[in-house]
Amino acid sequence: MQWNSWSEFLAMGGYAGYVWGSFGLTLLVIICEVFALRLRRRKAIARVKQLQSWSDQGLEYQE
Structure with missing residues (x-):
């Protein structure tokens, strides 16, 4: 996958919530x-x- 800008990279092709959420978790x-x-x-x-x-x-010691 190629990104032309940082905002595209951060959006991760529409899957940013899943990608960044998994990194955060x-x-x-x-x-x-x-x-x-x-x-x-x-x-x-x-x-x-x-x-x-x-x-x-x-x-x-005795258990």
Whole structure:
């Protein structure tokens, strides 16, 4: 597909809503995934520190 101007490019041949909407949704999902990963990492590190603390005190973890 060829575009003769930026406005034609942005209009995407009449499918701009679908094209740019999919790009926007993908970006939103990636951003949410980064924040979710950061949260899970913090929780995992806190859990490891807690278990290490218990181990240092001679306590055992039981589920």
